[in-house]
Amino acid sequence: MDREALLRALNAVRDGAMTPEAAARLMGRAPFEDIGFAKIDHHRPLRNGASEVIYGAGKTAAQIVAIAGRMVAAGSENILITRLEADKAKAVGEALPLDYDPVSRVGVANRVERPLVGRVVVASGGTSDLPVCEEAALTAETLGSRVTRLYDVGVAGLHRLLAHVEDLQAARCVVAVAGMEGALASVIGGLVDCPVIAVPTSVGYGANFGGVSALLSMLNSCASGVSVVNIDNGFGAGYLANRINQMKGCDA
Amino acid sequence: MDREALLRALNAVRDGAMTPEAAARLMGRAPFEDIGFAKIDHHRPLRNGASEVIYGAGKTAAQIVAIAGRMVAAGSENILITRLEADKAKAVGEALPLDYDPVSRVGVANRVERPLVGRVVVASGGTSDLPVCEEAALTAETLGSRVTRLYDVGVAGLHRLLAHVEDLQAARCVVAVAGMEGALASVIGGLVDCPVIAVPTSVGYGANFGGVSALLSMLNSCASGVSVVNIDNGFGAGYLANRINQMKGCDA
Amino acid sequence: MDREALLRALNAVRDGAMTPEAAARLMGRAPFEDIGFAKIDHHRPLRNGASEVIYGAGKTAAQIVAIAGRMVAAGSENILITRLEADKAKAVGEALPLDYDPVSRVGVANRVERPLVGRVVVASGGTSDLPVCEEAALTAETLGSRVTRLYDVGVAGLHRLLAHVEDLQAARCVVAVAGMEGALASVIGGLVDCPVIAVPTSVGYGANFGGVSALLSMLNSCASGVSVVNIDNGFGAGYLANRINQMKGCDA
Amino acid sequence: MDREALLRALNAVRDGAMTPEAAARLMGRAPFEDIGFAKIDHHRPLRNGASEVIYGAGKTAAQIVAIAGRMVAAGSENILITRLEADKAKAVGEALPLDYDPVSRVGVANRVERPLVGRVVVASGGTSDLPVCEEAALTAETLGSRVTRLYDVGVAGLHRLLAHVEDLQAARCVVAVAGMEGALASVIGGLVDCPVIAVPTSVGYGANFGGVSALLSMLNSCASGVSVVNIDNGFGAGYLANRINQMKGCDA
Amino acid sequence: MDREALLRALNAVRDGAMTPEAAARLMGRAPFEDIGFAKIDHHRPLRNGASEVIYGAGKTAAQIVAIAGRMVAAGSENILITRLEADKAKAVGEALPLDYDPVSRVGVANRVERPLVGRVVVASGGTSDLPVCEEAALTAETLGSRVTRLYDVGVAGLHRLLAHVEDLQAARCVVAVAGMEGALASVIGGLVDCPVIAVPTSVGYGANFGGVSALLSMLNSCASGVSVVNIDNGFGAGYLANRINQMKGCDA
């Protein structure tokens, strides 16, 4: 409940249009819909600037259909569903209009075209990072950002990366995705002057410890302007990149 | 060496004003000054939008004076020196004009006033996080951002935080600093629609493992729009917050 | 062997009704039944206030039937069987009267209705924590506690939680179940004045390390009155919550 | 701000005694006193049933005096100050009435006698655990609980522990403090039917990893009814033990 | 090559029965048989007092048959094969005389009865530790030790353990097997005056980290006379227990 709604309610009390008890109840209650196993937050766009996103990993197809169905019914568009396995996607797609990308396991329900703005670059160290990259890219695109993909530009072959310095420097935000030693974020961080979001991936073996090597590498980046999200969290990076990309100008 | 400089050099070669050998040498050489133990990068402002920052922890006072002295000589202003112990600050201050804050151990050499723009909020969980908070706040201010400080608003007393929702929602970027369980970042992340930079601190004891508890908590934040920097890295957060805060508007 | 039984035996020796050797043997022997692969403790209710609980994870259906069968034969009611996979539940259910919940994998053999007392609240951060929540809730209910479930009230959407402050404050004990950053326990801990039992779950990915992120977060809670059980240990939390809930009043 | 206060404010608005704007401001503001580096929560007793406790570790003597002074001025009694080093205690004691225990580093400002109720047992594995034990015991006593101390009853000499079974079984809550292998909690957990709060300590060397060995041991306790607090967190255990000890009876 | 063989070779050189070159070659060559993927050490009984044991985990059935076949051909009896999966056991059993225990996955090829001596006790915390216990017990028996099994005597029900104090105190060596918090080793260590070999098991979940909790607990045992082997290493414990059990008397 935002401040304006609070004032409205208080005015209603003052005007006798609402009893204090009702107002107290109202203020304590949030604008979410309780469907038993979940509480759907239809007001999130007002608070956070983007629809609630459905994290598909821990949910059954039926649960996803129920949640997304309510959101569709409430008028939501471009509803992101992440970590959606192919078999669940099939079931969801039969119940709702769904665009699904099997590489990133991202689904978009009730998709509508919208103009893309700004420039987010998603860069990756190797081919195996593709699913995480695409999760980031599709998230940012679904939320309205224009995305440039620079894949397989790992630091062991610097010339591949340097060939794209122009693309990097044109970005308003770069998402740097890398497994193994995760050095990509530092190298890119030294080349650009926009925010860099580093995404460690679990790609690798042995002492990569499921992405810890890249995570630590990125947290300890010697380049300034770099921050980090969770291992394999392409969604989180794409979400934040879009938020940064769509920022309004700073008018002092 | 940026693209324009490259073109200029190539034109000089074409025009016979420069031999190919000299150009090759030039292109391979970066615009830094080598003073033996360090290579000072005078062109960083062109590439990264901010002066090189001096990380004071691993350097002697003499080394810091040498580096900062060259930068002052080269005309740099507002030169940030982080992790500067009080005794070194004293020595540096005798050689150079230096503003020094003993709480955050941040020094600013050759400080000049500049107008502050936008709005960065630095929020912290507890009093003990103060040094990290101030490192973030002073960094952002030195780089030109207006900063609001919200200290001691930890999640165990939600009302303290909720009392400042207005401040939080007015921010263009929030730096959330917390030790122990680091929940502040998630709670703030759910309240605002600007980027949130989470800074785990080493404050706490026992199973906090020098900040690992807060770090993991923040990396696993259930709120979207949150990214993380290294433990106690107030500088990194302030630097990135300023970069985000000063972004120009997205013109599609 | 409790103190009274010890006294009884000693009196029997004094009265000549028992030889010292027999008494020594008796005192050294516990009132458990040895069925080879397990030793069933029929006296636990006397010592610990609750029947022995069967941890189903490391046992075959046949072993579970054997153990529970002896307990049923000895007159035990409401015998909890935790971590009971569906296929084993089927086999057990064919041999014994069994109520089984597939979500939490909790079975109750020889279930009888009993009045529920007090108030335990089980609150959870997200839908994926459901199995752990239900293990806690069903355990507490089977042991005689009245349970209120507050699911999907994670801290990234504070209003969902705040809408239930009344329920939380009516509890005699709260079980706070959360994965990822586990901040729920701290936030609830700041809102209530009853004991809070925090249950970290393995829900999440990447740097959650199978629940370690939530575990550390909860151990480092800045709220007082919070203690923690093992990752995913819904049973342990429900068992302890019931114990606390059913406490008699403190008569100075 | 509790529910009753909210209703009062709303009634005042309805009655015209308060403008909606004032009420909105009031509701958003918490009853804490902001003294710059800290926000003192004078209403915590209403919400949490105990005064705010001052964690002395990260604060200067001057800060502690300032905070405690305000609380004394606001009428608080028995103000706990934990992790208070001897030199700071000296400075605080000169400014305020302070009882100080150098072993546990616990101070109590504005101490007044109060009747002690119920029964908390604090048991420890070895002599070296004494500071943590006393932090727990003094906390519980300061908050009003009667405490029995059972020290040096580690599991390697079971007879020492078994000699006190009677004491253990008379407790309403047991705090089990142990370093090294931390087995004390499990053994006690098997002997009593009240809640057991396990406190791992950092006592030991080598592969105890600063208390991790005891922490993991306690989290994995095979005994039911055991929960765990942070390493060396005697305060947290004493606080929770008091809360459990002082519970009112469950009236169904 | 043992010292006597060395002297024999040197005497042969002195006597001219062997050239120095041949002796050098001989001395450098060990009495093992090279079958390509393995080098079978037929002289180990002379050096180590027991046949080479075949660790079945990383080998194909064909490799095991090859190695064991050579040992049988060389006259070895009671050849232990550990970590032998049931399907490989079937294949090995068709090629060689094999006794196989599916619980512990221990096979004994070319088994012959031998008198058992001394007394090793294998004690375990819970039913789920059975496979590790039996690996230890069968190993010790195969090597010639008499074994007493005390299973399901975990510390949460001390009376079960205390009922067997007599058995424990009659042992020449105790193998204490436990998962979860691994406290069994400490408690037994306080009750006996013979060497105790602690075997942590991976039994448990959550923060047991695959046996690390029990491992650390056992390494930090407050009882003297306890040493530890690798997680789930029943074989290692049984092997060492037999070695200790069969020790000759110390004749000053």
Place this chain on the structure above:
Amino acid sequence: MDREALLRALNAVRDGAMTPEAAARLMGRAPFEDIGFAKIDHHRPLRNGASEVIYGAGKTAAQIVAIAGRMVAAGSENILITRLEADKAKAVGEALPLDYDPVSRVGVANRVERPLVGRVVVASGGTSDLPVCEEAALTAETLGSRVTRLYDVGVAGLHRLLAHVEDLQAARCVVAVAGMEGALASVIGGLVDCPVIAVPTSVGYGANFGGVSALLSMLNSCASGVSVVNIDNGFGAGYLANRINQMKGCDA
């Protein structure tokens, strides 16, 4: 782009044969072929002395065929494909000439005989390390090194290793492969005066933590001249061993 190419381009600009703009573009572009999901580096032989190697683990058979096909088309021979599962090898083998070793999962496309030079020894502690050993050995052989295999020479049977001291001392580089306690590298390091590359393997169980025990052991080797590669990284060791083995003499 190497220095000579740079000079050539610059000369072309000077001579008017190339515009500065074209040269700038050329210099910024690397000699790789972009096939969408990957960027194939045909010039790596010039820079690094060996063809690009295809890491098969994260790629589909179709992707591998595409990449290797381009390389074959570009004239590459002896193209190494590592971590190539048998089913993918089948698919690749149908599209390209492929030699495949199922033990090490190494494939070599477009294999041609070449003379082998020098001497690399690959030594291993146990039979289970075979796949890693063969990955190292086949890599070195494919790149042109002569390889001697010394398998199953673990330190618990020193005579097996000492029997091959002559082989070890004849090597120009030794690859020491071991799991479990990884002591092999230290022992070999004390016996030879050539570089030793240690490869920890994930062979073992319990507290080997997937190879960490061997990794730490090797990093802490008390022998000089030993360096370490990632767990199970036979390829990396073989690649480096070949590089060392083929070094030209040091002419001061």
Place this chain on the structure above:
Amino acid sequence: MDREALLRALNAVRDGAMTPEAAARLMGRAPFEDIGFAKIDHHRPLRNGASEVIYGAGKTAAQIVAIAGRMVAAGSENILITRLEADKAKAVGEALPLDYDPVSRVGVANRVERPLVGRVVVASGGTSDLPVCEEAALTAETLGSRVTRLYDVGVAGLHRLLAHVEDLQAARCVVAVAGMEGALASVIGGLVDCPVIAVPTSVGYGANFGGVSALLSMLNSCASGVSVVNIDNGFGAGYLANRINQMKGCDA
């Protein structure tokens, strides 16, 4: 209280010489002396075969004097005090007859000569391991074992170790002390047929993690007959070595 004492008490009850209540009290009370901060176990020699040992690390000199004083008063001889810092040793030595070794920080109060029996070998990898070695050696000697010291025989110079094979093979128990990679235990384990107790030390730097590298190495030893104690736990190793060394012969 041992079984015989129990029978005696029961007989006294039967004979009317003791009331049942008194017997119950007696049985529950252990033969230790409670001096407030510690409970001294004068009967340990009966149960465990050795005097209680005083772990000096967490105790003040006054506490140590108090405990050791009672033991001296109770007639104990050769009272071991481990981890006794030099300054405390000075204070203790002024109150009691004390032999003190500053290298190992071992003190022996009320020392009397006794014949040494059997043969324990203490072997170490390097000079820096000396304090741990001597703690082990002095412990074993104080408890009555003859000790041979083999120091600086690390595996990187095998010939040093092999020069002492005769000594090793004459031992009834070997204590293998090593830091860094800890390979000594495995190599010795392959050379002898007596029990080997491995003691990892914290000697080293970097990725030795305070002894974890050696600890893991030793737990994963490929040699049979090796068990491990805590990092730097020379006392524990010496205590167990003595127990093994002094074993009586196995009479079937």
Place this chain on the structure above:
Amino acid sequence: MDREALLRALNAVRDGAMTPEAAARLMGRAPFEDIGFAKIDHHRPLRNGASEVIYGAGKTAAQIVAIAGRMVAAGSENILITRLEADKAKAVGEALPLDYDPVSRVGVANRVERPLVGRVVVASGGTSDLPVCEEAALTAETLGSRVTRLYDVGVAGLHRLLAHVEDLQAARCVVAVAGMEGALASVIGGLVDCPVIAVPTSVGYGANFGGVSALLSMLNSCASGVSVVNIDNGFGAGYLANRINQMKGCDA
């Protein structure tokens, strides 16, 4: 004892110049000098190609003087003493001719000039890595290698590194020293075709965990030809770099 010495001894036995018993004793004894706390290996140059190096960290000045003194007496030159604190260096320098570098804490006793050969490059990421770099460089130089130092060429300012590509490509071996994210090794690995030895340093803070971040980064390097030594192990890297640098040519 090398093979030739063995043959000589055997010939002496054959010729009757030595008894077999004496030969056996001789063969079992290594050519080291036992000075009690250490065993000095005068023959190491024959076996390993370099003098024994004295690791100063765990030794007293007196011990170092004793060991180095014997080596000087035995004719050794250029005796490396690493981790030699300044105060010990002073004491050693008074007893022996010693060159000492306080930055790297490397001392060289009995230093003599020798011609330097080949080319080793030591490159570092930042100024704080200097001590480790110099330990590597001085080690390699003392052993006879020519060394080029490239300091402060971290990846966040690529142009600094690229300016020295020529130097890097002229090396026979590169030592890449870096803390924090350790990306330097990967980037250099992609630029050169000689062996790269990566040295992680403990430089950094927070989640660098004393060098673990750089260590993992380097172990997971995506560049081929890179191997790793222990954290801060400049000596090990310099020693190995010299060994590689001084390799003779491969004559097939």
